[in-house]
Amino acid sequence: MHYVIVGNGVAAIGAVEGIRQYDTEGAITIISDEAVPTYGRPLISYYLADKIKLDTLPYRPEKFYADNKVDMKLGSRVASVSPEDHSVILESGEAIAYDKLLLATGGAPAAPEIRGIEGKGVYNFTTVAHAEALKEVIDSVKSVVVIGAGLIALKAAEGFAERGIDVTLVVRSRIMRSYFDETAGDMVVSHLEKNGLKFLQGVEINRIKRYGNGGVKGVDTDKGFIPADLVIVAAGVAPNMELACNAKLNTNKGIVVDDFMGTSNADIYAAGDVAEAKDMLTGEYTVRPIWPNAYSQGRYAGFNMAGAGKSYSGGLSMNSITYYGLATVTIGETILKDESQYEIRITEDQDNFIYRKLIFKDDILVGCILIGDIDAAGFYTSFIKNQFKLDGEGKELLMTGDPSPALWPDEYIEAMLNNP
Known part of the structure; x- marks a missing residue:
């Protein structure tokens, strides 16, 4: 079995690890138009500021690729995909055959229509x-x-x-x-x-x-x-769908995938910022260009390229970033079209830059915004992901910023204890 991955972001790393969980011998080729292996894209601002060096950027050590028997083709751009003969064609003219193909081509910077945008500077x-x-x-x-x-x-x-x-x-x-x-x-x-x-x-x-x-x-x-x-x-990014469109795969705002990260072609998968995949909370299929989702989608694509048949439960909108020492976290549904359908509770301390907004729907926590005090973010994530029902006392405990595992259902705790 030959697995070909186009793109070398975090989705590709997830795919390699997913494949190797079920197939330790199949050949894996990663093709990237960048000249370096996968790196932490959020870190490039620190690199620009001279806070870190280039050798600290890689997302996995160099030996990761050797240990997982991955053939890297860096600085190589795929010109087209030929589903009919199961191959990708590089701009150099080289053809690479595949049994299973993953398109993890990410997104490209959007170019707003602004006069004078073209040119140096x-x-x-x-x-x-x-x-x-x-x-x-x-x-x-x-x-x-x-x-x-x-x-x-x-x-x-x-x-x-x-x-x-x-x-x-x-x-x-x-x-x-x-x-x-x-x-x-x-x-x-x-x-x-x-x-x-x-x-x-x-x-x-x-x-x-x-x-x-x-x-x-x-x-x-x-x-x-x-x-x-x-x-x-920096006016946003647009999914890189040219290869998918030319290969006549189903596309919408991204490459349309099913719950196994498969596209409209049985041997082609998609993951990461280019994929229009399931959202855990809403059940809708959408493009969520964030790192945790990209890795998870890549991993499930890898599972299923290797024949595991594992269903992806969906991504979760989530961001965690610190600005000059001010920590921020957003999880789940935070921007609402109709607030009347939700119960919203807020704690705010402008002087100390602390803001906590919890959003409930049908007694279930579906979203939160945390500024300053983010210590409870992991607990909030567990409540959102697992859709635990909460009574009034439970909601108050969450609002204190010190939620307790005692609020988890007994069956959930027992499952965790039995599957450490």
Whole structure:
């Protein structure tokens, strides 16, 4: 059996480990257009800030690939997939045959329609190659504008600010709006402003202005002009579906997969930021571009490529990030379309940057936002994942920030004791 994995993010690592759990002998080939093995993408801001070195970025040690008998083809781009003859064709012209194929092609930075966006001085910030390019020019930069509102934008801003560079984030609505409510977002912004970052939220971007020689002059918005030597565009990512579309796989907002991570072709699977997979809480199929889900999807794809027939129970929207010492966690359903369907409980301490928002539906915890005090995040996750019912006393205990395992159902505790 020959397993071919296109992409070398965390989903690929999960797939290798999943395959090897059921097949220790089949050949595994990973093809990546990046020049380095899998690394921790959230760490590239620390690499840019010179807080860590390149050799600390890898997600698994080099021996991981040798121990798992993985043939690596780095710096190689797949031009097409041919399901008819079970092969992938590289841009070099080389054809690689597969028995089972995993598309873990991730996402590419979105390119918003902004005048002046094309040309030198405008960068993305999703790969180590982007960080390397920025490290080459960072010493000549005094001011930066970051366009975007999500995690990538905030981490890029942090990387530059740590180098003493003036940073302004330009946001069309508000930061982290897919995970934070307005109160949580404002609290994080206030904390970041105290640490030197600047924010311009709720603005429209007119254009990136340039000098006559093509260099960046700054960003023109409906609330004024912001001078900058360099612009980072971090306006989200779009799933890399070109290979899937050309191979005539079913696609929607991502590559459509079933509960076994299989695509519309019996021998092709998909996982990670490119896959439209099941959500644990809602049962809907959606793209959830976060690391824990990508790894888990890759692992289940690996199981099933090796014939295990194991059903993926679904991903969970979850983010955990620290901004200049302020810890934040969001789990489950945190942005609600109709709050009247939910019971919401909030504890807030603006002076100490502490915010706890618990969201219940039908006496089940379905989501939470934690700012500052995140010690109970693991417990909240267990309640959300397992959909434990809670009475009024149980909800109050959760609101104290000190939930007890005594609230777990007896059968759940017994199952844990019997399956350590």
